[in-house]
Amino acid sequence: MWKDYSVSYIKNNRASSISIMVAALISALCLSFLCSLFFNLWVSETNGIIQDEGNWQGRITGTLSDADITVIRSFSNVKSVEWNEELSDENAAVVDITFHHMRTIFQDMPLITAELGLEESAAEYHLLLLSKYFVHDPQDKEPPLLMAFYLAVFLLVSFSLILIIHNSFAVSMNARIHQFGIFSSIGATPGQIRICLMQEAMVLCAAPILLGTLFGIALSYVIMQAVNQIAVNIPGGFASDWVYHPAVFAITVLSSALTVLFSAWIPAGKLSRLTPLEAIRNTGTLKLKKKKRSRILSFLFGMEGELAGNALKAQKKAQRTSTISLSLSFLSFTLILCYFTLAGLSTKYTYFDRYQDVWDVMVTVKDTGIGDFDQTQDLQSMEGVRDCIVYQKAEAVTLLPDEWQSGELTALGGLGALSETPKTPEGDYEVKAPIIILDDESFLKYCESVHIAPSLDGSILLNRIWDSVNSNFRYKEYIPFVVENKDTIFLKNTVQNETTELPVLAYTQDVPVLREEYANYALVQFIPVSMWEKISGMTGSAEADTYIRVLGNEGLDLAGAEALEDRITKSVSRNYKIESENRIGEKITNDYMISGYLLILGGFCVLLAVIGIANVFSNTLGFLTQRKREFAQYMSVGMTPAGIRKMFFVEALVIAGRPLLITLPLTVAFVQFAAAASHLNPSEFWAEAPIIPILIFCLAIFVFVALAYYIGGKRLLRCNLSEALRNDTIT
Template sequence: MWKDYSRSFIKNSRASSVSIMVAAFIASLFLSFLCCMFYNFWVYEVEKIIIEEGGWQGRITGIAHEEDILTIQNFANVEKAIVNEELSTDQETVADVYFRNARTIFQDMPLIVRQLGLEDDAASYHLLLLSRYLIHDPQDETPPLLMTFYLVVLLLLSLSLILVIHNSFAVSMNARVHQFGIFSSIGATPGQIRTCLMQEAAVLCAAPVMVGILLGIALSYVTKQGIEIIGADMPGRYNINFSYHPAIFAVTLLVSFLTVLFSAWIPARKLSRMTPLDAIRGTGGLKLKKKKHSPVLSLLFGTEGELAGNALKAQKKTLRTSTLSLTLSFLGFTMMLCFFALTDLSTKYTYFEKYQDVWDIMATVKNTKIEDFGLTQALAETEGVNDLVIYQKAEALIPVPEEAISPELASLGGPQAVAGSSISSAEGSWLVKAPIVIMNDDAFMRYCEQLGITPRLDGTIMLNQFWDSLNSNFRHRKMIPFIKENLDSAVLRNKDGSSETADIPILGYTGEAPGLREEYDDYTLVQFIPLSLWEKVKEQTGEPQKDTYIRILAEKGAALDELNALEDRILQLVSASYEAESENRVEEKITNDRILSSYKLIIGSFCTLLAVIGIANVFSYTLGFLRQRKRELAQYMSVGLTPAGIRKLFCIEALVIAGRPVLITLPLTVFFIIFTTKASFLEPLEVLPEIPVSIIAAFSLAIFAFVGLAYYIGGKKMLGCSLADSLRDDSMA
C-alpha cells in the first residue's frame, strides 16, 4: 500500500501533509523550548541557593566529639558530613550533612540525632533547597509549592502541545475514512491500513520533530542569553551557564513520536471496527444518532442556532480536543499572570512598604565584632546622616517561670498550646529563645527616650510580645504580651547549654522594636541591650554572629543622587579599615522594579507562546472541520438556507467554540485568585486592582478573533464551491 497509495497521497495532498508536518514541528519546537527553559530556571534556582546558603541538606548542632562526625558518616544514606567552621564554636560543633537520597531526610535525621544522644531540635533542614527538589517537611501544613505550581503549568502546556499534533491527524484521517472504506472493500486488512498510516506518520513527522527539537534548544539558549543581558547589571544575580540534560531530549523526542504514532493509530483502530459499507457511507456529513434540541442557541439565534447546536454536538468528540487544548493554554496564561501579580503585591507589603521609613542605607561589616568597630563617631558626623544605629546579633536562652506567663497567653492554653515544639519546658519553667540585639550606646539611649524609659546603659529592654497564631494569621498578626511585666531582671543562658548565666536588669518592656531592618522569630523574647552592657556579659551569653550592621537614615526627602553620594561616603570610610558591603533602599527598589519588568517581559513572551499554541489548535481543528462539511452545507442550501444564513451559522459555531474555553477558564481563574488570596491572607480589595484584567480580556478577544478568522477563511472557500458538485461528490477529501 505504501508504494501504491501512501506515497502518491502525500505527494498529491500537499495541504493535508503540510498541515501535519507544521503541527509536528510547532509542537516539538515549543515542547523542547518549554522543557529546556524550565530545566535552566530550575538549575539557576538550585545553583543560586547553593552559592548563597550552601548545598547542605541537613544540619546538626551541638556535636561535642569529633568521633560523632564518623558516626554520622556511617549511616547508609549519608554521603558525607562536613564540619561547618563558620558556625562551630569552641563549645560545640556544627555539621553539614549531605544525603545520597534526600527524599528520606525527614526520616533519617531524627534517627541520626538520637544516635548521637541529642535532642530533636538539634537537627535543622535546608528547606528552601529541598523544596526545589519537591521534598517537603511532612509536618509542615503550608509547604512552599512554587516548583509544584511551575510543574503543573508545564504539564498543562505540554498536554496542549501534544493535542496540536493529535488535532492535525484527527482532521486529516477523518476526511479519509471514506477512502479507507473503499480499500477495505477491495481486500485491504485493518492491519495493512494501520501499517500504512504508521508509515505515513513516520515519514511526515520524523524530520519536523527532529528539527523542532533542535530549534527549541537553540531558541531556549538565545532566550537565556537575552535574560542574562537584561539582568547583567542587577545585583544578586549570578552568571550560570546554559544547561541541557540528555533526559530532556529523550523525553521530548519520545513524547513527540508517541503522540504522532498514537494519533495515527486512532483512525486505524476505528476503521478496524467498521464494515466496508459503513466506512463508505459514513462521510456524507455530520450525523447524530438522535437530534437534540439546543434551547439556548435556538432562543438566541433561531433556526441557525438549532442547526449550529446539532453540528457541534455531532462533532462533540472532535471538539473536545480543540476545547481542551485552548482551555489549557488560556488557563495556564491567566493563572501565571495572576500568580505573579499576587507575588508582586505580597513583596510590596512585606518588604518595601514595611521598611520604607526604617532605613535608607544598610552596610554590613564582615567578620567584625561591634566592640572592635571604631568608626561610630566618624559615621555619626558624616554629612547627610540623620540617624545611625550600629548593631550586632547574638543568641541566648531565657527561662520563664510558669507563673510569669501573661494572663492573655494563659487563657489560650499556655505557650506550647500555641507555639507547639518551638518552646520547651524544663524544671517548672519555659525555656524560651532570646535573640539579643547589641546596639551602640547612643542609639540605645535614643531608643530608651523614644519609649519613655529613663536612659541607662546597665540593663535590657525586652520585646514582650507573642503572636496569637490561633486567632490571627501571619499577614495580620495579633500580638499579646508573652509574660507579666513585673520581673526586675532577666536570666540569660548560653544557647550551647552551659551552666553559665547573666542576670541583667530589665529597664522596661515594649511591643515596639527599634527601627532596624530585622525580622524576629516567632515566640521569642528579644533583648535589646547597649554595647557597654554587652562587654560585661558576653562571656556568659556566648559568641555573637560574625558580622556587624550599620543602619543609616538620611535626611528626610533625600533624592536618589544624594543617597548614592552618601552611600559612597559611608562605604569609602568603612572600607578603609574593614571589609564591608552596602545597600541603598531606593536603589534596591529601582532594581527590584527592573527585575519585575524583566519578569514581565519574560512572562509576556511566554504568554505569546501560549497564545500561539492555542491558536494553532484552533486553526488546525477549524479549517479541517469545515472541509468535511461541504455536503452537509450543500444540503442546507438546497432546502432554502441562504449564504447569509450559512454565514450566521458559522458565526454561531465560532462563538460557541471560542466561548467555551473562556467560560471554563474564567471561573477557574476566579477560584484560583480566591484560593491564593485566602492562602496569602490578603484582602480582596487589595488584590482586585492588581489582577491584569485588561491583558486577560485582550487574550479572550484574541481567541474570538482567531476562531472567527479560521471560520471566515474556511467558510469563504466553501461558499465558493459548486452546490451540485458538493452533493454529487461523496469523498470530500
C-alpha cells in the same frame, strides 16, 4: 498505491494536507523550544551551583595526607581529587572529589572513607548539584523534585502535541473511510492501506518537523536573551551563554518523528481494521449518537445556534484537546498573574512599605561581635549618613510567673492561651528574652525617644505581645505583656543553669528604628554595648555577625543609595568581611525577579494557548472535507451563506468562551481564598488586579479562534457544495 492514489490525494486536498503540516510544524516547534529551553535552564542552574558552591560531587573532611590522596585516586571511578585550601585548617583537611559515573557515588564514598579509616560521617555529598543529574541519596525520603517536575511538564506537553497531530490525522483519515472501503473491496490489503497512510504522514511532516525544530531553537534563544537581560540587572545575578548540543537536536527531531508516526499509526490502524462493507457505508459526515437540544444557543441564536450546538457535540472528542489546552492556559495565566499580584501586595505592605523610612543601606559584618567593631563613630559621621545604628543580636531566656502577666494578657487566658510557651516544674513560663545590643550612642538616643533619662546601666524592655485572638498576622494588634512593676529582670543561662540580674530602665511599646521582625511571644530587650560587655557569657549566646543600619539623606534615589553603599563598604571592607544591600536596589531586584518569573511562566501559559489554538486550527481546517457535505445539506433545504457564517460565529464563540467561563469562577474563588488565607483585604487586591493583561489574553483567544473559523468558512463557501452531495472525490 502510493503513486496512483496518495500523490494525487495530497495535491488535490491542500486544506487537509496543510492542516497536518501545520500541526506537525507547531508540534515540532513546541518540542524543540521546550527541549532547548529546558537544556539551557539546566545548564544555567548547574553553572550557577558550580559558581556558588564549587564543582565537586563528594567531599571528605579529616586528617589526610598525600598518601591518602593516592589511595583515593586508586579507585577506578574517581575522576579527580583536589585539596580544598579554603576549608582546610590545622585541625582537619578537606578534599573535593569528582567521579566518572556519578550514579554510584553513594556506594563509592563509604568505600573510600572505610579505606582511609574514617567514619562515614566524614563524607559529604553535593546533593544540589547531584540532583541536577537525577542522582539522589537513596536514604533521602524527600529528594529534590525540580528536575523531575521539568521532565513531567515536558512529557505532559509532548502528550498534548501528540493529541494535536493525532486529531489532524484522524480527521483526514476519517474523511476517506468511504474511499478506502472501495479500495479494500477491490483487493487492497489492510497492510497496504496502513503503509500508504504512514507514507503520506512522513512525506507531509518531514519538512515541517525540520522547520519547526529550527524555529523552536530560535525562539529559545530569544527567551534566554530576555532572561539574561533581567539577570544582569540583579545583584549577584549572571548572564549565561545560550548553548545547544547536537544531542538536543537529535532528541527533538526523533521525538517529533515518533510523535508523527504514533499519531498517524492509531487512526491508520483503526481505518485498516474496518471491513469493506463498514467503510463503504460510511459517508464521512459528522454523526451525533444522541441528539440533545442546545436550549441556550437555540434561545440566543435561533436555528443556527441549535445546529451549531449539535455540530460541537459531534466534534466533542476532537475538540477535547483544544478545550483542555485553552482552559489550562487561561487558568494558568490568570492564576500566575493573580498569585504574583498577591505576593507583590504582601511584600509591599510587609517589607518595602513597612521599612520605607527605616533603612537605606544594610551591612552585615561577618564573624565579628559588636564589641570588636571599631568603626561606629566613623560611620555615624560619614557624609550622606542621616542616622546609623550598629547592633548585634543575642539569645536569652527569662522566667515569667503568672502574677507578672499584664491584666490584658490575663483577660485573654494568659500566655498559655496564645502560645505554646513551656512551663518549668515550679509553674513559671520559660519565655524567650532576645537581646538587641545597640551601640552606646544609638542607645542613648533611644532612651530620649522613649522619654527617659539617658543611661547605659540597664535595658529597655519591649512590653508588648501579639493579641492573636483578636487580630491576624497581617494586621497585628498588641497588648502589654507584663505588669510594669519590676526594676530588674532575671536572665537564665540554659547551658550553665545560672541567672543574671539586669536592671530595667523602662518599659515601652516603641521600638528603635531597625529593620527587624520581633518575636510575637517574647520579652525583647534593648541594651547598650557597654552593658553587654558586663553580662556577656552569663546569658545566652550572641549571633556571630554584627549589623549596620544606615539611613541616608531625605529624597535618596537609586544612584544616591548605591553611592552611599559604596562609601560604607569601602570603609568597612578594609578590615572586615562584609555583605551589603540597599533598599532601593532590593526593590528593583525584586521587580526584576518577578518579571523574570512572569516571563518564563507566562511563556509556558502562551505555549499551552498555542497548543489549544493550533488544535482549533487543525480541527477547523481538517473538518472542512466532512463539513462540505453537512453544509451542502443545509443549503439544499434553504440555509443561506449568512446562516452558515452565523453557525461558524456561534461555534467560535462557544469554543473560545467555554474555557473562560470554566476558569473565571475558579480564578475568583482562588483569589478570595488566597486573600483570606494571607489575611489581605480582597478590596486591596481588586484595586491592583491585573485586569488588562487578562482581558488581552482573553481577546487573543477569541481572535485566533475566530480567525481559524474565518479561514475554514471562507474556503468552505468557495467550494461547489452541490458537488459534495453527489461526488465522493475532493476537488
